[in-house]
Amino acid sequence: MDRQSKRPPAETIWKRCLLVLDPEKCLPECSKYLNEAAWSCLIAASAVEALPLLRKHNIRVAVAFISKSNQGHLAKDISAIQAQCPALHWIAVSDCTLDKSSAWILSANFIDYYHRPFDWQRFADTLGHAWGMAQLSPSATSKPAANRDMLPAIKGDHPLLQALRTQLHKFGQSDETVLLSGETGSGKGLCAKWLHYLSERRNGPFVTVNCGALPAGLIHSTLFGHEKGAFTDADKRYIGHLEQADGGTLFLDEIADLPLDLQVNLLHFLDDKQILRIGSNKPITVNCRLLFASHQDLENAIDEGRFREDLYHRINVLRLHVPSLRQYSDEVMLLAEQFIQSNAENEIVQSFSDDACCAMKHYDWPGNVRELRNRIRRASVMSDDGIITASLLGLDHVKKHALCHDLASRRDELDAEVLLKAISDHKHNISAAARSLNISRATFYRLLKKCRIES
Numbered sequence: 001m002d003r004q005s006k007r008p009p010a011e012t013i014w015k016r017c018l019l020v021l022d023p024e025k026c027l028p029e030c031s032k033y034l035n036e037a038a039w040s041c042l043i044a045a046s047a048v049e050a051l052p053l054l055r056k057h058n059i060r061v062a063v064a065f066i067s068k069s070n071q072g073h074l075a076k077d078i079s080a081i082q083a084q085c086p087a088l089h090w091i092a093v094s095d096c097t098l099d100k101s102s103a104w105i106l107s108a109n110f111i112d113y114y115h116r117p118f119d120w121q122r123f124a125d126t127l128g129h130a131w132g133m134a135q136l137s138p139s140a141t142s143k144p145a146a147n148r149d150m151l152p153a154i155k156g157d158h159p160l161l162q163a164l165r166t167q168l169h170k171f172g173q174s175d176e177t178v179l180l181s182g183e184t185g186s187g188k189g190l191c192a193k194w195l196h197y198l199s200e201r202r203n204g205p206f207v208t209v210n211c212g213a214l215p216a217g218l219i220h221s222t223l224f225g226h227e228k229g230a231f232t233d234a235d236k237r238y239i240g241h242l243e244q245a246d247g248g249t250l251f252l253d254e255i256a257d258l259p260l261d262l263q264v265n266l267l268h269f270l271d272d273k274q275i276l277r278i279g280s281n282k283p284i285t286v287n288c289r290l291l292f293a294s295h296q297d298l299e300n301a302i303d304e305g306r307f308r309e310d311l312y313h314r315i316n317v318l319r320l321h322v323p324s325l326r327q328y329s330d331e332v333m334l335l336a337e338q339f340i341q342s343n344a345e346n347e348i349v350q351s352f353s354d355d356a357c358c359a360m361k362h363y364d365w366p367g368n369v370r371e372l373r374n375r376i377r378r379a380s381v382m383s384d385d386g387i388i389t390a391s392l393l394g395l396d397h398v399k400k401h402a403l404c405h406d407l408a409s410r411r412d413e414l415d416a417e418v419l420l421k422a423i424s425d426h427k428h429n430i431s432a433a434a435r436s437l438n439i440s441r442a443t444f445y446r447l448l449k450k451c452r453i454e455s
């Protein structure tokens, strides 16, 4: 296939999508001005119209037009959209003085407010700033709902994989916390998404937080949120991940890295389902399911005083262990074919050489499925003729080891064949059988033992 023909023409300008919530069509000039600033405006009159657009497009920023007459409706629409897409950054536009309820919507949801008529260039700059903030926000990874089509299926007939699928289906139907364990790259994150998708909460948000990746000073406000002015840099209210996951699932990855003081807060949340934003003493009830994962041994972390035992018992209700790839290495080709197909979109058809298949089956995969996917990605790019070899996968050394292994087992097969024939020809007289092969009785017995043949 011609690789070039699928690329967009060079003059195509990449545009950011902007949701314009404009019930009374008061912003007709929006598309015209913002188009020039590389925005593509998607206009909706209500939440019902906006939600399908949000599901379909990668929208991070929204504008809402507030008028005297639509203030009440708009508040409801914005709340409905916020519940599904908490990561959206809102900017308000109005041409009237707002009453108290609108002022409340503004302070609760909007990062900026414009009064018409205004300078479109400045407005476009503000939108650009909001887009940048949305990109940086950790919640940019949260989705309004899990989409089954985007999730790779967990394929394979190995008993460990069959057991994993059964557990996923059972645990998906429960609303209890699940503790996922397994080596790095084995698929704990993928299983967490499946648990969300298979649950009643599938239409709610799925929010992931990697506790090990958050700076210690930010982790509290990132999880629980903060009020404007709660600390020096808190120039606006921040809705934490627990609240963002309201109605859905929060996946706390690398839970062993959560500082001890926050482990207490989490324990309280698990008991009463309430949070306090930093700077507020008003408890907020949050309805989200919690999933936890760690590739560290939590029992060890307890012994070392890094993890609270009471929290461990609270989160260790349902346990899901994701097997390491080397435990089901006979099925590695199923995954490899899956990755090669997703890589080969719009490209020439690719396949694996025999030595690549042999090396993949015999390699230890310390980085598990992630390592397999990354090695295949790199090899796909490097391959000139569509054939992915052991050398392109960086697994040359394994190939040699695997071939030695294969040679040894082939030798054993041949030895066994010769020994069995000699035994049969000499009617189970071992001395005669050994003489016929020109070896001693002791050597004959040693070979029988090596080939696991009962004399």
Ligand SMILES: Nc1ncnc2c1ncn2[C@@H]1O[C@H](COP(=O)(O)OP(=O)(O)OP(=O)(O)O)[C@@H](O)[C@H]1O
Residues within 6 Å of the ligand: 152, 153, 154, 155, 182, 183, 184, 185, 186, 187, 188, 189, 190, 191, 253, 295, 335, 369, 370, 373
């Ligand atoms: N069975 C599978 N089929 C297809 N893709 C998979 C499978 N298991 C894992 N993957 C893919 O491998 C990558 C690594 O998986 P994932 O991030 O879930 O691992 P993890 O155990 O959470 O890793 P870490 O402990 O480092 O966070 C992801 O891109 C995931 O989609």
